[in-house]
Amino acid sequence: METLSNLFKIRGEMSRKAYLATVVGTFAAVFVLWSLLSYSQLVDPTFLPSPGTVGKTFWHSVLSADFWGYVGISSYRVLMGYLFTCLLAIPLGILAGTFKFAEAVLVPLTEFIRYMPATAFIPLIIVWIGLGEPAKIMVIFVGCFFQMLLMVADNARAVSNDLLQASYTLGAGKLQVLRKVLLPALLPELMNTMRLIMGWAWSYLIAAELFAASSGLGFMIIRAQRYLQTDMIFMGILVIGMLGLIIDRLFALLNKKLFPWAEGGR
Amino acid sequence: MNTFPSQTEQHAAVKRPAARASKIIVDSLSKTYTTKSGSFTALDQVSAHILENEFVTLVGPSGCGKSTMLRVLAGLEEASSGSASIAGRRITGPGADRGVVFQSYTLFPWLSVRDNIEFGLELKGTPKLQRLEVSDKYLELVGLTKFADAYPKQLSGGMKQRVAIARALANSPEMLLMDEPFAALDAQTRSDMQELLMNIQKHEHATILFITHDIDEAIFLSERLYVMKSRPGRIVREIEIPAAMRQNKELRDSEPFIQLKREIVDLLHA
Structure with a gap:
């Protein structure tokens, strides 16, 4: 069949409709599998709650002020950790990707630290700055900063040399090349990096909240585990997933709006 | 046939109109790169000049140093020895006085x-x-x-x-430096671009240094061309294109054109 062989063409194209249908189909398949396993009692509900139970838990939570408080405090932590990460990692990354000296100072050290698991720093962070909000924000920062610096440096390095040289031949000075060429040229890829790091920030938030918190979505999950409320765990994970998805889509939309000139576009 | 004197004769005595001053002077320019496997001479003692409003082409195979020479003139690369100047000023870096394509x-x-x-x-x-x-x-x-x-x-x-x-x-800018600007284009577009460039030169009285490995293109566009060879990169011949042959695509099948082209091909393969 021609259409079938099309599916296995390397870098082949697919109509938007068929693509969407496949996406919806995959989601539906996972949902059906989940329903089958849970409603048939094939798996004990203690381990795998049914979609209905999780839905009910979700509904109850949506109506409770506690839940929204958790969503709020978790979002706040993510945002703060993410903000500090961006404020430091973006300028340093651009420096490292632009100047050899800055690269020598920043990149090897960062590469080294990057391989230390950020979660292993949590006990240290607690010893250093206690259990308060700064500690959680710090965990997110430690988890994201080093990765982001390296990625931003790559983004800056990826700006075509020809573009920089062309601007020199048009009379641009060093500062002008930085401001008028390098920065605008790297922005779309920088936005992509920011989008990826946002995902990381959520992961480290949960890590921080699992260890030491009395509020937040991570705390909600760990508390549910203590009481074997698997439906609550499921719900917590799904909520975090949805929050992440919403933010990710917002980034994608922003990217399209801000950079209509970019080739391809994701 | 007398309209097109043999190129070898012409080379011996290139006539320069007194009214035109030299825009670019390249004086025994050399460029050596040091790589892990030793040093590589991209340009070896190259001397050349470009007059005011003149269209000069560097033609040669890849690796003959034509791009290196253009990049030195653009100020994007430094010469290892020798010098290059534009309107009497020594070239030390890129600047708005030299437009690059x-x-x-x-x-x-x-x-x-x-x-x-x-x-x-x-x-x-x-x-x-x-x-x-x-x-x-x-x-x-x-x-x-x-x-x-x-x-x-x-x-x-x-x-x-x-x-x-x-x-x-x-x-x-005082002049244009063009580094194989049409190499990536299809034949038809390329031909259109050549016409456009000729019109622009007439219109703007631009001084142009053009690089190509396409001999037809070089003959069609240039008043004068330098034939370059590689290992080490050097100029082997300076050829003045007769005004009648230049910018005239109909002459592409004429005997003198073919002769001129063969002469250049022979130089490149010698």
Whole structure:
């Protein structure tokens, strides 16, 4: 069949409709599998709650002020950790990707630290700055900063040399090349990096909240585990997933709006 | 047949009109790269000159140093020894006095066609109204007035290079350096671009140094050409193109054209 062989063409194209249908189909398949396993009692509900139970838990939570408080405090932590990460990692990354000296100072050290698991720093962070909000924000920062610096440096390095040289031949000075060429040229890829790091920030938030918190979505999950409320765990994970998805889509939309000139576009 | 004297004779005594001053003087320029496997001589004691309003082409195979020479003149690379000067000033770095058109597409993708053309003027702080006047003029000259607000990604390869030419010209440089600007284009577009470039040169009285490995293109465009060879990169012959042969595509099948072309091919293969 021609259409079938099309599916296995390397870098082949697919109509938007068929693509969407496949996406919806995959989601539906996972949902059906989940329903089958849970409603048939094939798996004990203690381990795998049914979609209905999780839905009910979700509904109850949506109506409770506690839940929204958790969503709020978790979002706040993510945002703060993410903000500090961006404020430091973006300028340093651009420096490292632009100047050899800055690269020598920043990149090897960062590469080294990057391989230390950020979660292993949590006990240290607690010893250093206690259990308060700064500690959680710090965990997110430690988890994201080093990765982001390296990625931003790559983004800056990826700006075509020809573009920089062309601007020199048009009379641009060093500062002008930085401001008028390098920065605008790297922005779309920088936005992509920011989008990826946002995902990381959520992961480290949960890590921080699992260890030491009395509020937040991570705390909600760990508390549910203590009481074997698997439906609550499921719900917590799904909520975090949805929050992440919403933010990710917002980034994608922003990217399209801000950079209509970019080739391809994701 | 006497219209086209043998090129070897011509080479012996290239006549230079006294009225034209030298725009570019290249004096025993050498460029050596040191690599892990030793040093590599890209340019070996090259001397050349380009007169005011002249169209000069460097023709040769890849690796003959023609691009290196252009990049030294553009100020993007430093010579290992020897010197290059423009209008008597020694070239030490890139500058707005030499407009460069690259083989790769180097338009700024976030700027519209018009803003690309105005880029150099904006750097200089030229007021908006004046910039508009200049960009209007060059949009018209390269036939892209209708695409003033388009982004580069919406343009074909040929159109991108036309914008690149307009962008270089809008800066009113003293000369243009063109590094195989049409190499990536298809034959038809390439031919159109050659015509366009000829018109521009007439119109703007531009001094142009052009690089190509296409001998037809070199003969069609140039008043004078330097034939280069590799290992080490050097100039092996200077050839003046008879005015009658230049810019005349109908003559491509004529005996003198073929003869001239064969002479260059022989030089390159010798």
